[in-house]
Amino acid sequence: xxxxxxxxxxxxxxxxxxxxxxxxxxxxxxxxxxxxxxxxxxxxxxxxxxxxxxxxxxxxxxxxxxxxxxxxxxxxxxxxxxxxxxxxxxxxxxxxxxxxxxxxxxxxxxxxxxxxxxxxxxxxxxxxxxxxxxxxxxxxxxxxxxxxxxxxxxxxx
Amino acid sequence: xxxxxxxxxxxxxxxxxxxxxxxxxxxxxxxxxxxxxxxxxxxxxxxxxxxxxxxxxxxxxxxxxxxxxxxxxxxxxxxxxxxxxxxxxxxxxxxxxxxxxxxxxxxxxxxxxxxxxxxxxxxxxxxxxxxxxxxxxxxxxxxxxxxxxxxxxxxxxxxxxxxxxxxxxxxxxxxxxxxxx
Numbered sequence: 001x002x003x004x005x006x007x008x009x010x011x012x013x014x015x016x017x018x019x020x021x022x023x024x025x026x027x028x029x030x031x032x033x034x035x036x037x038x039x040x041x042x043x044x045x046x047x048x049x050x051x052x053x054x055x056x057x058x059x060x061x062x063x064x065x066x067x068x069x070x071x072x073x074x075x076x077x078x079x080x081x082x083x084x085x086x087x088x089x090x091x092x093x094x095x096x097x098x099x100x101x102x103x104x105x106x107x108x109x110x111x112x113x114x115x116x117x118x119x120x121x122x123x124x125x126x127x128x129x130x131x132x133x134x135x136x137x138x139x140x141x142x143x144x145x146x147x148x149x150x151x152x153x154x155x156x157x
Numbered sequence: 158x159x160x161x162x163x164x165x166x167x168x169x170x171x172x173x174x175x176x177x178x179x180x181x182x183x184x185x186x187x188x189x190x191x192x193x194x195x196x197x198x199x200x201x202x203x204x205x206x207x208x209x210x211x212x213x214x215x216x217x218x219x220x221x222x223x224x225x226x227x228x229x230x231x232x233x234x235x236x237x238x239x240x241x242x243x244x245x246x247x248x249x250x251x252x253x254x255x256x257x258x259x260x261x262x263x264x265x266x267x268x269x270x271x272x273x274x275x276x277x278x279x280x281x282x283x284x285x286x287x288x289x290x291x292x293x294x295x296x297x298x299x300x301x302x303x304x305x306x307x308x309x310x311x312x313x314x315x316x317x318x319x320x321x322x323x324x325x326x327x328x329x330x331x332x333x334x335x336x337x338x
Contacts, residue, residue: 005275005333007298007326014299015190016280018269020199025189029181032207033174036214 160226181210188234194295195238197263209234228309242288260284282332294325
């Protein structure tokens with residue numbers, strides 16, 4: 001029968017694991033001393049007036065400068081874009097006016113966005129002669145007659 | 158150099174570095190092995206040992222000498238080890254046994270244990286213990302620290318430490334006996 005293991009009978013090793021690499025305990029004090037000494041090199045790279053501030057203050061200052069930079073670039077970009085906006089709008093209107101009517105009708109017929117009778121009825125421009133002239137080429141009376149003749153169901157163009 | 162002399166020198170800014178160097182040389186081996194037995198891996202033990210002495214440097218000025226310098230340094234080392242192990246578990250979302258398995262694998266790979274089957278089983282059995290109980294076991298079994306000093310290091314009563322060590326020893330014997338061929 002095997003003798004049960006007893007901790008007191010087992011020869012105790014003071015260092016049960018493999019020792020550290022050779023010279024480790026000679027190097028360790030130097031490594032620790034290097035870590036506890038202040039590092040003047042990093043401080044020396046800063047301008048003299050910045051050293052007057054504490055580290056948190058310097059971090060805060062850097063954040064403010066960065067945010068200021070973003071704000072300034074945003075403001076300047078707005079200044080540049082704003083005067084050109086009407087030009088862009090007018091050029092878009094001009095480009096739209098140059099599209100042939102047949103193509104526009106084809107586009108409307110092909111797209112899913114159908115114009116219904118209620119859309120036409122609610123069109124504020126139906127009472128405006130210039131609009132009827134430019135788009136429908138019919139008088140208001142003719143438009144009204146055509147609308148009256150339409151069945152009550154939705155009719156798509 | 159006596160602790161008292163080191164502490165006195167440390168208060169003098171001109172002699173501070175020399176005093177601290179003496180302190181590191183005096184305690185580095187004990188701190189290293191205390192940490193190493195808890196984390197097993199040399200690289201981890203090296204990092205933690207350095208961190209322990211950095212903390213000692215930062216707080217030595219305010220050391221009140223309620224405890225001896227020796228037990229105070231041990232206490233810092235103990236806290237570093239326990240924090241390291243618990244953060245390791247949190248970091249990798251590992252349950253208790255997986256960190257134990259990782260440490261056991263490192264023990265198996267340790268050249269000092271290779272070939273010594275009983276010693277390997279003993280080390281594996283120690284790793285089965287919860288961290289705090291393992292710490293108590295190491296302090297008593299390997300460092301032969303008196304219970305009164307252990308109480309200062311761990312902040313636990315002597316009675317509780319005796320009970321913890323007794324249970325740890327029983328668990329280890331039981332583990333080795335059930336895992337023997």
